Amino acid sequence: MSTFEDNQYLTFKIGEETFGIGLLNVKEILEYTHVTTVPMMPSFIPGVINLRGNVVPVLDVCDKFFRKKHSPDKRTCIVIVEVPESISGARMDIGLIVESVYEVLSIPSSEIEPPPTFGSRIRVDFLAGMARQASGFILLLNLLRLLTVEELTALEETREEAANAVPAV
Known part of the structure; x- marks a missing residue:
């Protein structure tokens, strides 16, 4: 049985x-801020941010899905999400650069269809489903499949290296 929060999506x-992303995975929404570049990362991982003393890797979702860089503007946000289980078995926070945040919607399970097997402009393995709306579809992301094992490993290593490089205060 699902709870009310299970059907809410940012x-x-x-x-x-x-x-859309399941609201239970969203930790916070930040105004776009400077991202510190990390060498040798894929183009869709522009770097990391310091979030209250924690190193958080940042993913440019537009670049990942559409191979286009998004130029940040006043509506650009970084959505901090918790990936349920990373390579080490621990939860991991990742910042997602998005063009603009709309709203939180309650979407009944009956309105969610499986991802299509064809015809989408992004790889469907990133999707948990598609929610029917009057204006079209909302593509619901599967955070566990957003990054490959290799990409998650590289992010964890980068996060650990950056955290070790920060002097203790």
């Missing part, structure tokens, strides 16, 4: 598409 825009 919706946001990337390119021409509307995406």
Whole structure:
């Protein structure tokens, strides 16, 4: 049996598409801030941010899905999400750069369809499903599949290296 929160999604825009993430995975939404570049990372991982003393890797979702860089503007946000289980078995926070955040929607399970097997402009393995809405579909992200094992490993190593490089205060 699902609870009310299980059916709530934070919706946001990337390119021409509307995406959603389960609200229980969203920790906070930040105004876009400077991202510190980390060498030798894929182009869709521009770097890390310091979030209250914690190193948080940042993912440019537009670059990951559409291979286009998004130029930050006043509506650009970094959504801090908790990936349920990373390579080490621990939870991991990741910042997602999104063009703009819309709203939190309650979407009944009956309105969610499985991802299509064809016709989507992004790889469907990133998707948990598609929510029918009057204006079209909301693409619901699967955080466990957003990054490959290799990408998650690289992020964890980068996060640990950056955390060790910060002098203790």
